[in-house]
Amino acid sequence: MGEIRDGLARKRIAVCVGSGGVGKTTLAAAIALQRALEGGRVLVCTIDPARRLANALGLETLGNVEAHVPDHKFREAGLAPRGQLFAMMLDVKRTWDDLVARHAPDRTRQDRIYKNRIYQQLSSALAGSQEYMAMEKLYELATERDYDLIVLDTPPTAHALDFLEAPDRILDFLGSDTARILLAPALSAGKLGLKLFHLGSGYVAKTLSRFTGAEVLTDLADFMASFQGMYEGFKNRASAVRALLAQPEVGFVVVSSASPRSVDEALYFHERLHAESMPIAGVIANRVAPDLWPGGGALPEPDELAAALAARGVPDARDLGARLARVLAEHEVLARADAREVELLFRSAPGPHAAIPRLESDVHNLAGLARLAVSL
Amino acid sequence: MPGLALLDHRLLIITGKGGVGKSTISAALGLLGARRGKRVLVCEVNAKERVAPLLGAPASGSSAREVVPGLFTVDVTPRDAMREYGTMVLRFRSIYDAVFENRLVRFFLRAIPSLAELVVLGKILHEVRAEEHGRPRWDLVVLDAPATGHAVQLLRVPAALLDTVPPGPLRRDAQWMHDLLVDPLTTALSIVTLPEEMPVNEAIDLDSAVRDVLGIPRGALVVNAMPEAIFSEEERARLGELEREPPPLGPAARAAWLQALRAEQAARSLTRARAALDLPTILVPLLARERWDRAAVEDVAAVLAGSV
Numbered sequence: 001m002g003e004i005r006d007g008l009a010r011k012r013i014a015v016c017v018g019s020g021g022v023g024k025t026t027l028a029a030a031i032a033l034q035r036a037l038e039g040g041r042v043l044v045c046t047i048d049p050a051r052r053l054a055n056a057l058g059l060e061t062l063g064n065v066e067a068h069v070p071d072h073k074f075r076e077a078g079l080a081p082r083g084q085l086f087a088m089m090l091d092v093k094r095t096w097d098d099l100v101a102r103h104a105p106d107r108t109r110q111d112r113i114y115k116n117r118i119y120q121q122l123s124s125a126l127a128g129s130q131e132y133m134a135m136e137k138l139y140e141l142a143t144e145r146d147y148d149l150i151v152l153d154t155p156p157t158a159h160a161l162d163f164l165e166a167p168d169r170i171l172d173f174l175g176s177d178t179a180r181i182l183l184a185p186a187l188s189a190g191k192l193g194l195k196l197f198h199l200g201s202g203y204v205a206k207t208l209s210r211f212t213g214a215e216v217l218t219d220l221a222d223f224m225a226s227f228q229g230m231y232e233g234f235k236n237r238a239s240a241v242r243a244l245l246a247q248p249e250v251g252f253v254v255v256s257s258a259s260p261r262s263v264d265e266a267l268y269f270h271e272r273l274h275a276e277s278m279p280i281a282g283v284i285a286n287r288v289a290p291d292l293w294p295g296g297g298a299l300p301e302p303d304e305l306a307a308a309l310a311a312r313g314v315p316d317a318r319d320l321g322a323r324l325a326r327v328l329a330e331h332e333v334l335a336r337a338d339a340r341e342v343e344l345l346f347r348s349a350p351g352p353h354a355a356i357p358r359l360e361s362d363v364h365n366l367a368g369l370a371r372l373a374v375s376l
Numbered sequence: 377m378p379g380l381a382l383l384d385h386r387l388l389i390i391t392g393k394g395g396v397g398k399s400t401i402s403a404a405l406g407l408l409g410a411r412r413g414k415r416v417l418v419c420e421v422n423a424k425e426r427v428a429p430l431l432g433a434p435a436s437g438s439s440a441r442e443v444v445p446g447l448f449t450v451d452v453t454p455r456d457a458m459r460e461y462g463t464m465v466l467r468f469r470s471i472y473d474a475v476f477e478n479r480l481v482r483f484f485l486r487a488i489p490s491l492a493e494l495v496v497l498g499k500i501l502h503e504v505r506a507e508e509h510g511r512p513r514w515d516l517v518v519l520d521a522p523a524t525g526h527a528v529q530l531l532r533v534p535a536a537l538l539d540t541v542p543p544g545p546l547r548r549d550a551q552w553m554h555d556l557l558v559d560p561l562t563t564a565l566s567i568v569t570l571p572e573e574m575p576v577n578e579a580i581d582l583d584s585a586v587r588d589v590l591g592i593p594r595g596a597l598v599v600n601a602m603p604e605a606i607f608s609e610e611e612r613a614r615l616g617e618l619e620r621e622p623p624p625l626g627p628a629a630r631a632a633w634l635q636a637l638r639a640e641q642a643a644r645s646l647t648r649a650r651a652a653l654d655l656p657t658i659l660v661p662l663l664a665r666e667r668w669d670r671a672a673v674e675d676v677a678a679v680l681a682g683s684v
Contacts, residue, residue, distance in 0.1 A: 020394025300624035330664035
């Protein structure tokens, strides 16, 4: 099952996408490890790694900068990588601040933006902010660093769609034509705040402030004014990010569990990526209950199992046989449900596929991660 | 665990990591409430609706619909909530339309962070306190809240606005919403988790956010899909040896070994959750189901019935 590996063979960027709780982060790390073992200089950028995964990488404190996975971790796992593995964790607030620093004309403006209450909410709490910054960080790493492969884990979005739309939505927020037209005269007059609403009808402004309170609008106007002149820079960069994602050197890996809900999301995402001509490198069904009774024939009776156990000298064979029969039957119910979902997923989303059995992706060291990588 | 009396609250908030079964638990709690003679509303937030379909009914959309006798569901979206809220504040629909269909205004409303969350939460909490014919419109509102991070974002909006917004209409709304959320007689927030590492981590972080940031009264920790401990450690070791036997014993031993491993990992996660959280725990066993439907939700409700 080297399909996923082959799908990513010529890629410089791999983006793992899928709904929350499907094991994206672990799979992203496995993909990165595999390429590093084969000789690449590889970075995995995670969002919220499990403590055990961070520990597995020897990086108890992952931060917003890349850290080298230490050699002794590989030695302990009996691995001899021909390349190098780096890992980092995305810090949304820091990435926003860096982006503002990059585009602000001077320190004064930068500090004014940092202090603005609307900016503080935007950079920490606004829906889509994390998704936007993941894209931004990816672009920075892809253009300013020298990795053979960057693997990006993505935030567990409520809706897979958020990921592709968030940059546009936030840019919309930062500078629609409407806002600029409104603000331009107020800015040139050197006066901000409610003045801008004199441009609209007094009726509209009055009603609106009844809705939110006037000072909220003042804050907002100040924020918009601080961003004046920076919008183009943000916008150009976002278009560049978007263009980068459509390059053939990028491969999206769609990750799903076998639950109907996660398969639904994965298929929706797959369809969207396809519609936007984003390159898809593979589809992974994770945590699948394996079919242990293939063929679907009648399941063994308790007595049959008890006899087999007794024949091997196992004590309490009768009682254990009954429990085995029950557990196998229940396992097969879950396996059938999973198989149905995986079949639907793979049939509807063609391309390289991998199905990873449950528990095998429950990784707590590099050796486990390497074993997982093999099944990709 | 009788005496938790969760269903005696007017507002039950259910949250936890994505994919842990929040909607199933919300639906089961709704069923129980309705069965005890309450008029129940289950609210989902801007979601692909799951509760009504789980109960075998078509999705309700933005207006409450009765899906089971006594149990209504609704999906609250920012767009509809904004319209309702606007109409309520401004009193007249015609004014709302005249003002809010204005492009400029729409832009500014969207640009105010947290306004979407505020109107969504406002709509839900309005249902909690609404009265009809001199009695509450609902005896119980179950909020099937978004996953952890998004739930905290949603629920902290009233407190955040109280910190930053000067007196005015926004602040007045934030105040009554905050009062209602932190009232222990009205509200209880329960966290759903799976007995696995990441969901438990999130549950622990979420619980400290509930205490330190949100200040919302805490209900229970619901541990969903808990595998039963069926095999002893000794048996598990023996099962590992029997896996390579020919069928039928080999596959049965393999299934049993996997079950035992899963149960052991789950027990470890449960212990960790219990040690870290001083919350009453409700265990919902892992149910072997080929499909999740009304019958499965009924089974979950039967398990919950004893504890809530």
